[in-house]
Amino acid sequence: MAACRALVSRAVLPLHYHHVCRGVMLTHVREKKRWMKAYTLIMERKRKMEGPPPPKPRSQQPNFDYHAEVEAFGARLQESFSLELLKTAFVNTCYLRSEEERRRALGLDLETTALNLKDNGKLCVHGQKFTKGFLSEWCRGSFPSLPEEGVAAIVGHLTGSEVMCHVARNLAVEDLTMSAEFPVPDEILKETFFAVIGALEESSGPVRAGLFIRDFLLTQLIGTDLFDMWKVVDPMGLLVKELTRKGIALPEPRLIRSAGASTVLPLYFVGLYSDRKLLAQGPGETVLAAEEEAARVALRKLYGFTENRRPWDFTAHREQLQKPSTQALTSG
Amino acid sequence: MTARGTPSRFLQSVLQNGVGRYVCQLKRISLVFSKKGQGSLGVRDFIEEGVVDFAKNNPGTVVYISPQSCRIPKIVAEYLNGNVKEETVTNKTSQEIADLITKLSNQSGLDIIRIRKPFHTDSPSIQGQWHPFTNRPPSIDPVGPQAK
Numbered sequence: 001m002a003a004c005r006a007l008v009s010r011a012v013l014p015l016h017y018h019h020v021c022r023g024v025m026l027t028h029v030r031e032k033k034r035w036m037k038a039y040t041l042i043m044e045r046k047r048k049m050e051g052p053p054p055p056k057p058r059s060q061q062p063n064f065d066y067h068a069e070v071e072a073f074g075a076r077l078q079e080s081f082s083l084e085l086l087k088t089a090f091v092n093t094c095y096l097r098s099e100e101e102r103r104r105a106l107g108l109d110l111e112t113t114a115l116n117l118k119d120n121g122k123l124c125v126h127g128q129k130f131t132k133g134f135l136s137e138w139c140r141g142s143f144p145s146l147p148e149e150g151v152a153a154i155v156g157h158l159t160g161s162e163v164m165c166h167v168a169r170n171l172a173v174e175d176l177t178m179s180a181e182f183p184v185p186d187e188i189l190k191e192t193f194f195a196v197i198g199a200l201e202e203s204s205g206p207v208r209a210g211l212f213i214r215d216f217l218l219t220q221l222i223g224t225d226l227f228d229m230w231k232v233v234d235p236m237g238l239l240v241k242e243l244t245r246k247g248i249a250l251p252e253p254r255l256i257r258s259a260g261a262s263t264v265l266p267l268y269f270v271g272l273y274s275d276r277k278l279l280a281q282g283p284g285e286t287v288l289a290a291e292e293e294a295a296r297v298a299l300r301k302l303y304g305f306t307e308n309r310r311p312w313d314f315t316a317h318r319e320q321l322q323k324p325s326t327q328a329l330t331s332g
Numbered sequence: 333m334t335a336r337g338t339p340s341r342f343l344q345s346v347l348q349n350g351v352g353r354y355v356c357q358l359k360r361i362s363l364v365f366s367k368k369g370q371g372s373l374g375v376r377d378f379i380e381e382g383v384v385d386f387a388k389n390n391p392g393t394v395v396y397i398s399p400q401s402c403r404i405p406k407i408v409a410e411y412l413n414g415n416v417k418e419e420t421v422t423n424k425t426s427q428e429i430a431d432l433i434t435k436l437s438n439q440s441g442l443d444i445i446r447i448r449k450p451f452h453t454d455s456p457s458i459q460g461q462w463h464p465f466t467n468r469p470p471s472i473d474p475v476g477p478q479a480k
Contacts, residue, residue, distance in 0.1 A: 063362045063396040063408075076355055076392025170347045170413050172359050215352025222348055223454035256470040269465060308458045314352045 089195035098180035120195035127198025153230035226305040235295035249275040340446040365405035377426035411441025
């Protein structure tokens with residue numbers, strides 16, 4: 001191998017030989033490359049030391065055309081957005097700030113290379129207000145006996161970071177978001193999604209935006225339990241308040257069944273009777289736990305949020321475009 | 333391998349797709365092929381005839397055509413839930429590639445692994461799940477066989 005390298009002069013460079021840099025030359029030869037094993041082991045060690053490479057946003061990976069992606073985003077959701085508003089909705093303030101920093105650091109003159117992008121602050125506020133208003137109205141319509149704190153708790157859960165970011169990630173909003181950091185922080189993603197809803201409301205009107213929220217946010221309520229979203233510390237007190245408001249007799253707890261009282265896993269069923277009629281019964285490991293569970297079951301029955309309730313109607317789609325009455329959007 | 337040795341999942345949909353409106357889960361499809369290689373012949377024929385119709389029929393999917401010098405032509409499909417699926421299409425005919433692309437666009441991005449149950453429900457019981465105390469008259473006495 002060394003003999004081959006010595007024979008090659010700079011003037012004559014046969015096929016398969018190329019200069020990597022001034023002192024190093026790579027010769028492509030067919031024989032067993034004895035340096036390959038050492039080289040591979042060194043690269044493996046380097047890779048293990050450095051760990052996996054940091055994730056890159058999809059816009060910086062090959063095959064990404066922003067305009068086409070934004071158009072496809074609207075077409076996929078079967079909504080016609082105004083493309084200008086939609087592109088503005090994806091631009092965040094942190095991105096504008098970081099871009100200006102970068103341009104200043106590169107020494108570019110700010111007047112000639114001004115960023116003429118508007119950020120999504122106004123759209124975000126508008127979208128948030130619209131979403132919260134729509135969700136509260138829908139909750140009040142679907143659950144007429146649910147008190148205000150319950151409605152606020154459900155709306156808070158649906159517009160909270162977890163649910164909003166889960167929906168945004170599965171609708172490819174994260175790919176199109178322009179933000180300073182990657183992976184996009186939850187807060188920024190939530191704001192971007194609100195801005196998208198605001199852009200939709202301004203492009204297509206409140207009816208279509210309402211249908212969008214119903215199809216993507218309210219479907220996340222399927223399979224959830226009321227008291228997972230609404231933390232109630234004293235269900236018995238709340239039940240007493242509800243029943244006094246309705247004028248029904250106060251609940252009396254009675255032990256209905258017990259099994260395994262002296263074992264490690266006792267089971268007690270406590271029933272709540274108002275005026276000698278059974279309101280609800282609930283199980284528990286201790287009598288107090290069973291009483292609390294029975295109060296929760298009674299509250300679920302009162303508010304209509306039981307597991308065997310009638311499913312909400314998500315099919316009313318085309319008719320709503322002609323009849324923009326919010327009454328029709330809520331279910332019985 | 334056995335069921336315990338391979339991964340499995342429950343029947344589910346991405347974001348309750350279909351309950352509200354149906355959203356096509358394929359967001360991006362890239363056709364990576366070579367301009368001269370013989371393995372990419374089918375891909376080149378498909379690009380001549382069928383890809384524009386596919387793109388027109390699926391406005392929600394972005395189609396990228398990237399000719400590169402590669403030995404094996406690939407189709408890379410990216411789904412809304414983040415999964416990326418790569419299929420090699422060496423020496424396939426244009427019709428086979430069209431069928432493959434239709435299949436990819438009809439899939440949701442969930443993994444193709446064993447599905448534990450072919451059904452799923454969020455309200456498993458209407459009248460209340462049976463437990464040993466259902467239909468027993470209430471009593472605090474120790475539980476024993478009922479006298480008929």
